[in-house]
Amino acid sequence: MDHLDIMNKKWNLIPKILSGEKKIESRWYMARFVPWGRIKKGDTVYFKDAGMPVTAKAKVSKVLFYCDYTDSELRKIVDE
DSSP states (O other), rough: OOOEEEEEOGHHHHHHHHSSSOOOEEEEEEETTTTTOOOTTEEEEEEEEETSSSSEEOOOOOOOOOOOOHHHHHHHHOOO
8 A cells, every 4th residue: 555645845854865874753642544454564654745746765674553552652653
């Protein structure tokens, strides 16, 4: 399955993805938005800055979903 990740251009994340500096893409929402539960290992993610064409793509190597965690569980997740 293919996914499109629209990035905030001001954050300058796509160059960090392409250089390998940024290796993890995370979403921390209170509600479960797509691709929650739909993205999986082997899927392709296309990256683009808002208002710009797609400039990068990557294969998903690992997916983790977390919900209903406590503050201490969240700290452990972030630390790992």
